[in-house]
Amino acid sequence: MTLEDSTSKKISWWAVPGQYLRREFLPVLTDLRLAIALLLLIAIFSATGTVIEQGQSPAFYQANYPEHPALFGFLTWKVIQVVGLDHVYRTWWFLALLILFGTSLTACSFTRQLPALKAAQRWKYYEEPRQFQKLALSAEVDTGSLNSLNQILQKHRYKIFADTEKENLLYARKGIVGRIGPIIVHIGIVGILLGGIWGAMTGFIAQEMVAGGDTFQVKNIIDAGPLAAAQVPKDWSVRVNRFWIDYTPTGGINQFYSDLSVLNNQGEEVDHKKIFVNEPLRYHGVTFYQTDWGIAAVRVQFNNSPVFQLPMVKLNTNGQGAIWGTWIPTKPDLSEGVSVLAKDLQGMVLIYDVNGKLVNTVRAGMSAEVNGVKLKILEVIGSTGLQIKADPGIPIVYSGFGLLMLGVVMSYFSHSQIWALQKGDRLYVGGKTNRAKVAFEQEILEILDQLSSQPKSEDKEMAIEV
Numbered sequence: 001m002t003l004e005d006s007t008s009k010k011i012s013w014w015a016v017p018g019q020y021l022r023r024e025f026l027p028v029l030t031d032l033r034l035a036i037a038l039l040l041l042i043a044i045f046s047a048t049g050t051v052i053e054q055g056q057s058p059a060f061y062q063a064n065y066p067e068h069p070a071l072f073g074f075l076t077w078k079v080i081q082v083v084g085l086d087h088v089y090r091t092w093w094f095l096a097l098l099i100l101f102g103t104s105l106t107a108c109s110f111t112r113q114l115p116a117l118k119a120a121q122r123w124k125y126y127e128e129p130r131q132f133q134k135l136a137l138s139a140e141v142d143t144g145s146l147n148s149l150n151q152i153l154q155k156h157r158y159k160i161f162a163d164t165e166k167e168n169l170l171y172a173r174k175g176i177v178g179r180i181g182p183i184i185v186h187i188g189i190v191g192i193l194l195g196g197i198w199g200a201m202t203g204f205i206a207q208e209m210v211a212g213g214d215t216f217q218v219k220n221i222i223d224a225g226p227l228a229a230a231q232v233p234k235d236w237s238v239r240v241n242r243f244w245i246d247y248t249p250t251g252g253i254n255q256f257y258s259d260l261s262v263l264n265n266q267g268e269e270v271d272h273k274k275i276f277v278n279e280p281l282r283y284h285g286v287t288f289y290q291t292d293w294g295i296a297a298v299r300v301q302f303n304n305s306p307v308f309q310l311p312m313v314k315l316n317t318n319g320q321g322a323i324w325g326t327w328i329p330t331k332p333d334l335s336e337g338v339s340v341l342a343k344d345l346q347g348m349v350l351i352y353d354v355n356g357k358l359v360n361t362v363r364a365g366m367s368a369e370v371n372g373v374k375l376k377i378l379e380v381i382g383s384t385g386l387q388i389k390a391d392p393g394i395p396i397v398y399s400g401f402g403l404l405m406l407g408v409v410m411s412y413f414s415h416s417q418i419w420a421l422q423k424g425d426r427l428y429v430g431g432k433t434n435r436a437k438v439a440f441e442q443e444i445l446e447i448l449d450q451l452s453s454q455p456k457s458e459d460k461e462m463a464i465e466v
Contacts, residue, residue: 049088055223125169138430144451168422184407191400199393204228206388211296215239292385295324330371
């Protein structure tokens with residue numbers, strides 16, 4: 001090969017990049033095996049993101065996925081964080097899989113499905129009897145007429161195309177929607193992929209633990225996409241009017257509730273809802289779920305003193321249950337005090353002295369004599385645990401799923417075509433379909449039976465080739 005030949009080939013390639021792509025790249029991109037492989041990888045990594053907790057702290061993964069022993073012999077917290085399995089749906093490689101799969105479906109739609117639809121819309125009349133022999137189902141009858149066949153086909157919901165110049169030709173079809181169905185399916189899947197990508201790029205997850213009566217803005221974000229800043233609410237806040245728990249007769253938790261108000265920048269209430277598990281508050285694309293609870297503070301009074309509100313913290317019980325506690329001074333110089341513990345919001349409070357001895361048990365509204373003063377427990381204040389999520393891609397995903405279901409239903413319609421030719425007293429009828437061939441054959445036989453029932457002076461004769 002000479003330098004001139006080599007230069008000529010390079011110039012030729014750059015001159016017709018579209019032809020090169022169509023010839024070399026498109027066959028690979030539209031290959032069904034590639035689409036199946038991509039779909040399988042997406043399903044596997046989606047399942048991984050479901051099994052492995054997403055968006056947790058490094059300490060969480062170090063505690064649950066240690067290096068010794070490694071889960072399955074290789075899955076450790078280092079592998080999870082290096083590969084990105086702690087935020088699968090926002091990793092560059094998972095988004096690349098979605099984009100590649102969507103591109104493959106789009107290319108397949110333009111190179112296969114749309115041409116197939118256009119081919120289904122193109123048709124021609126059969127003007128010679130020999131043309132009917134090429135059809136999967138054909139018949140030659142000496143009874144009935146083209147007009148009679150026209151009326152019968154209309155009753156079977158066929159769209160009729162009759163030649164105005166040659167009155168002995170007829171073409172009919174139905175179920176063209178079945179050819180559109182696969183295209184709608186592809187559009188629906190691509191919509192789902194786009195919604196997932198958009199949600200991963202712009203969505204966020206936050207958690208807040210808020211005491212009853214407090215107002216907060218979303219700030220404690222634990223997982224967010226690179227474009228999520230625009231979705232975090234800045235011009236409105238949420239007030240927890242009240243948090244409470246319904247208990248069963250045996251003391252177990254039946255349900256916990258939060259009464260929430262959405263406030264604008266002027267402090268005016270613009271929305272209000274009581275939420276509980278599986279009944280969230282939704283406002284401007286942000287959803288507040290009731291997920292947890294705690295004890296925030298205790299309100300106490302010494303003799304006739306003003307009311308004090310003291311914060312309570314969750315104590316480490318080594319997995320023996322949840323309990324919250326605080327220390328309450330009983331002298332102004334803080335030289336003496338008692339420890340107050342509570343395990344729920346039913347109002348039962350345990351009071352311990354400095355030696356760790358239980359000195360009294362009281363309920364909210366009751367008083368106890370400790371260290372020479374009357375300590376009154378007015379109220380145990382609960383805090384609500386909220387998970388806050390925003391996913392702008394959800395409407396796109398739902399729309400894509402709706403299109404997917406519609407396309408699947410449309411794909412079940414058979415695209416059936418029937419041709420007819422009148423030659424003297426002979427009527428040639430034939431047809432084909434892309435699916436449900438047995439049902440189509442029965443339909444053709446029924447049409448021919450109806451034709452044969454047309455009145456005629458001579459004997460009826462019918463020959464059918466299948």
